[in-house]
Amino acid sequence: MNEQFEPKIVAFVCTYCTYAGADLAGTSRLKYPPNVRIVRLPCTGRISPMFILKALQKGADGVLVSGCHPGDCHFTSGNFHARRRWTVFRALLNFTGIPLDRIRFSWISAAEGVKFAELISSLTDDIRKLGPFEQYKAMIHETETPVSL
Amino acid sequence: MSIQEQYRKKAAELLSSGEVKLVIGYGAGTTPDRRRPLFVRSADETSKLHLDAACEANLSGYLVTEGLLADRKKVGIFLGPEGIRSVNILASESQLDPDQIVIMGFNREAESVSALEGSNVRDFPAMLAALKEQAPGAGEQALVERIENMTPEERFTFWQAEFEKCIKCYACRQVCPMCYCRRCIVDNNQPQWVQTSSHTLGNFEWNLVRAFHLSGRCVECGGCDRACPVNIPLRLINRRMAMEVLDAYDHFSGMSPDQETVLASFKKDDPETFIL
Numbered sequence: 001m002n003e004q005f006e007p008k009i010v011a012f013v014c015t016y017c018t019y020a021g022a023d024l025a026g027t028s029r030l031k032y033p034p035n036v037r038i039v040r041l042p043c044t045g046r047i048s049p050m051f052i053l054k055a056l057q058k059g060a061d062g063v064l065v066s067g068c069h070p071g072d073c074h075f076t077s078g079n080f081h082a083r084r085r086w087t088v089f090r091a092l093l094n095f096t097g098i099p100l101d102r103i104r105f106s107w108i109s110a111a112e113g114v115k116f117a118e119l120i121s122s123l124t125d126d127i128r129k130l131g132p133f134e135q136y137k138a139m140i141h142e143t144e145t146p147v148s149l
Numbered sequence: 150m151s152i153q154e155q156y157r158k159k160a161a162e163l164l165s166s167g168e169v170k171l172v173i174g175y176g177a178g179t180t181p182d183r184r185r186p187l188f189v190r191s192a193d194e195t196s197k198l199h200l201d202a203a204c205e206a207n208l209s210g211y212l213v214t215e216g217l218l219a220d221r222k223k224v225g226i227f228l229g230p231e232g233i234r235s236v237n238i239l240a241s242e243s244q245l246d247p248d249q250i251v252i253m254g255f256n257r258e259a260e261s262v263s264a265l266e267g268s269n270v271r272d273f274p275a276m277l278a279a280l281k282e283q284a285p286g287a288g289e290q291a292l293v294e295r296i297e298n299m300t301p302e303e304r305f306t307f308w309q310a311e312f313e314k315c316i317k318c319y320a321c322r323q324v325c326p327m328c329y330c331r332r333c334i335v336d337n338n339q340p341q342w343v344q345t346s347s348h349t350l351g352n353f354e355w356n357l358v359r360a361f362h363l364s365g366r367c368v369e370c371g372g373c374d375r376a377c378p379v380n381i382p383l384r385l386i387n388r389r390m391a392m393e394v395l396d397a398y399d400h401f402s403g404m405s406p407d408q409e410t411v412l413a414s415f416k417k418d419d420p421e422t423f424i425l
Contacts, residue, residue: 049361050334050342053354057344070417080415083424084398088364088412090423091393095296095386096357097305106425119425135305139350 007061007127009036014044017068017109024113032117033124045078049089062102062127069107152264153200156253161192163225172225175204207370209235210326213244225251231370234403235326236270247406281401289388314379315352321373327366360386365394365411368403
């Protein structure tokens with residue numbers, strides 16, 4: 001067996017910018033790897049750090065969080081709030097040993113279909129090189145077996 | 150007159166004059182070196198109050214007991230610097246009216262206690278500014294740096310081993326003055342964000358969520374760390390998060406009752422080195 005590892009990547013995106021950007025990538029017929037599962041949300045301000053933990057809990061190897069560039073938020077300030085939250089949450093993930101290469105953040109506007117396609121390609125390549133998130137998977141696996149007393 | 154006598158007398162005066170309806174302080178514990186919270190409602194009980202270096206608990210959490218402050222009457226309370234910061238945060242989060250709190254402030258040193266001048270939460274700006282400068286928790290700093298210098302795999306293994314011990318008793322939540330949510334996220338099961346079984350995964354998630362919710366709010370009173378029955382070094386995570394908000398946003402929690410909460414405010418030019 002010499003099958004290539006196909007990572008599972010979950011992308012949490014805002015509907016006004018990054019989702020529209022992904023749409024543009026599609027309608028422009030740009031190619032990007034099929035490893036990404038996109039979850040569309042109203043705003044990056046809606047993206048709770050719990051989503052990232054939930055994605056990992058369900059076996060994601062990488063997570064992408066993306067929304068409108070600062071100043072472009074449909075709700076004027078959602079992404080500014082999100083940015084603070086990400087900064088703090090990212091530091092926390094780093095401190096507890098979740099590799100930051102697996103959790104990415106980006107600003108992608110509705111016009112940046114090319115940026116979206118390129119980001120997904122590079123992210124997929126990077127995570128493929130890292131391999132499956134074995135340490136987290138071991139913890140998930142443990143939950144499937146009864147607790148030892 | 151020792152500070153203990155001084156504050157006993159002050160508490161008696163406050164209670165007998167009717168200025169406060171209750172004084173929250175420390176009473177004798179089960180052993181001579183321990184203190185437990187004491188709620189005093191009449192002047193003749195004030196002789197039971199203790200104040201010495203063993204008084205380490207942050208009592209401010211009792212102030213947000215449901216209904217306590219609803220009658221607009223004042224409450225007196227023994228608070229150290231961390232407790233004063235906690236009251237500031239609770240006030241900035243609209244959990245209490247700071248003018249209802251009569252503070253009997255004290256500073257704890259190794260063997261003794263000294264009085265802090267002032268009785269309203271707004272009376273301590275100089276003390277808090279000095280505290281921000283001297284960066285509390287310096288003892289933890291070395292350990293935090295040691296963890297920072299590990300590889301991500303080593304860090305993960307380290308915390309996995311720590312969180313494996315967690316029994317989800319939620320003592321850390323119960324003791325924390327900042328954990329006043331009526332319904333905590335871990336008690337939610339629609340959706341079930343955090344796994345409730347005592348497997349490491351759910352423990353990991355719970356401790357991450359707890360630390361995140363305290364980011365920029367924790368005053369490092371050390372209550373969670375002391376309460377933890379399995380000795381998870383929670384103070385290290387709290388220290389790391391306090392460092393983060395201080396470095397990124399120059400935020401030192403609990404400086405004043407009007408301070409903006411760090412994760413509910415923003416600046417247009419906040420740093421964003423990691424966003425692609």
